[in-house]
Amino acid sequence: MPVFLKKLLFWGFVAFLIYFMAFRPDGAAQMFKGIGAALMAIFQGLGDFMTGLMT
Template identity: 45%
Template structure:
């Protein structure tokens, strides 16, 4: 029950954040995407060097 309520509160906060601060929200998601891409690139390099 609490998990469901917290999930809905998180979604509501996300919608509120995007609606009232779209530029800040875009910057946060851009940064998050860049971080995920860097991690994936690091794993790719690791496995390439491991096999080669």
């Protein structure tokens, strides 16, 4: 993928996030809470897996 296209997509995504947070703050907060919860579940599962290997 050309560098210009990557930069364009990245800045477009950043602009969308800013727009989303400015005009739909409740929806943005819920989205970030969901992402955080999913990451916590992934790392908790990984920790449980590693603990299971060690015992």
